Amino acid sequence: MGNRVNIEELKELLDQAAAAPLPPAIAQRLQLARQSALAHQRRPHAWLARLQHLLRPHDHESHRTLHWVGALLLLAAVLAGGWQWKQVALHDHAALDLAILTDDLPVRMYVE
Amino acid sequence: MSTRAELSDFLASIERRAYKHALYATRDEDAALDIVQDAMIKLAERYGDKPPAELPLLFQRILQTTILDHFRRQKVRNLHFSLFSSFAPKQEDDDFEVLDLLQDEGNASQPAAPHTALAQSELLSIIEHALQRLPPRQREAFILRYWEQLDTAQTAAAMGCTEGSVKTHCSRATHTLAGILKAKGIDLSWETE
Numbered sequence: 001m002g003n004r005v006n007i008e009e010l011k012e013l014l015d016q017a018a019a020a021p022l023p024p025a026i027a028q029r030l031q032l033a034r035q036s037a038l039a040h041q042r043r044p045h046a047w048l049a050r051l052q053h054l055l056r057p058h059d060h061e062s063h064r065t066l067h068w069v070g071a072l073l074l075l076a077a078v079l080a081g082g083w084q085w086k087q088v089a090l091h092d093h094a095a096l097d098l099a100i101l102t103d104d105l106p107v108r109m110y111v112e
Numbered sequence: 113m114s115t116r117a118e119l120s121d122f123l124a125s126i127e128r129r130a131y132k133h134a135l136y137a138t139r140d141e142d143a144a145l146d147i148v149q150d151a152m153i154k155l156a157e158r159y160g161d162k163p164p165a166e167l168p169l170l171f172q173r174i175l176q177t178t179i180l181d182h183f184r185r186q187k188v189r190n191l192h193f194s195l196f197s198s199f200a201p202k203q204e205d206d207d208f209e210v211l212d213l214l215q216d217e218g219n220a221s222q223p224a225a226p227h228t229a230l231a232q233s234e235l236l237s238i239i240e241h242a243l244q245r246l247p248p249r250q251r252e253a254f255i256l257r258y259w260e261q262l263d264t265a266q267t268a269a270a271m272g273c274t275e276g277s278v279k280t281h282c283s284r285a286t287h288t289l290a291g292i293l294k295a296k297g298i299d300l301s302w303e304t305e
Contacts, residue, residue, distance in 0.1 A: 003235055003298040007258055010300075013236045014259050018129045026141065030131060033149035034123045040153050041119055041160035 118164045123152055126168070130175055133255060136243050137179045147182055151175045172260065172270040176252055183248065235298070242292040246285055253281030254289070 005013075022030070099105045114122070127148060134144035151174045159170050243251055249271070256267040257278065268275045290300040 003231075004301065005235070005239075005293075005298060006301045010239060011259055011261075013232065013239060014132070016232075017236055017240065018132045022128065022131070026131070026145065029145045030127045030148065033145070033152050034120065034127060036149060037123060037152035037156040038116060038120055039156075041114075041116060041156040042158065043161065 114160060114162060114164050114167065119156060119160060119167070122164060122167050122171075123155075126171060127152075129260075130171070133175065134179060136240065136251060136255065137248065138182060139244055143182060147175070147178045150181075151178045154178070169262075169266055169270065172256060172262065172266075173272075176256075176270050176272070179248075179252075238293065238296050238298065242289055242296075245292055246288055250281045250285035250288060253278050254285035257282050 021027075130148045130151065131144055134147040135141065138144050138147065151171065154174050155167065155171050159167070162170065243255070246254065252271055253267060256262045256270055257264070262270065264275045264278050267278045271278065271281075286300075293300050
């Protein structure tokens with residue numbers, strides 16, 4: 001035949017073969033396979049899907065909702081941090097009061 | 113995460129290539145269709161929530177595994193055959209004649225001139241037949257690397273082997289393919305990495 005092919009030509013030939021119309025029976029089975037696969041598609045948990053939906057830029061309303069959620073989360077984080085700091089301070093004061101009442105202060109406390 | 117439409121588009125875009133891929137490996141239309149369906153379902157079940165960009169490589173890996181599973185089941189069914197004889201039946205290869213390919217009706221390449229179309233059809237059929245005669249791992253490496261255009265690392269990931277093995281398989285596949293095509297009067301020129 002005297003043909004000569006290189007890798008690009010071979011790839012193009014295989015691409016053409018894959019792009020060529022398939023017999024109707026095979027095309028139909030592939031379509032059924034696709035539909036069957038779609039019926040089995042894994043879905044994330046509802047709350048995760050909702051979060052992803054919110055994180056996607058859809059429209060003005062979604063952005064407003066997202067901003068409110070972000071602001072609430074920030075506020076909650078600040079309040080939680082303040083409460084935690086207050087608890088630690090209270091605990092420290094209580095420990096000190098107890099040490100004073102029981103006359104159990106370490107020597108370094110007198111030095112300070 | 114992929115939506116249903118994104119997954120559907122992806123599957124529609126790869127179904128023909130996947131079918132051809134499986135057909136080169138199995139030479140059996142029904143088996144190839146079963147493999148494609150299994151691979152699609154596995155992708156949707158296990159990775160249907162992954163982003164669309166991750167789907168192609170995941171699907172290739174699943175397709176390879178499913179083809180391998182097919183051969184394993186075939187081997188179990190045909191215990192009296194060796195692994196390689198079950199992959200590559202000799203009789204069919206020996207009967208191969210170039211003239212038979214002129215009657216290939218499943219070829220719809222679209223060049224303008226009829227003689228060009230015939231030549232391309234004939235050439236394609238010879239190449240497809242040569243691909244089917246490659247040992248399985250060499251064929252997988254060759255198809256993924258040179259047809260699907262995956263890089264060495266991606267091919268290794270899809271085949272579940274090392275990059276060195278991919279290079280070895282590709283090199284051997286190239287030489288084997290060149291030998292097969294040479295016998296049919298086709299010179300193969302390769303630009304290897």
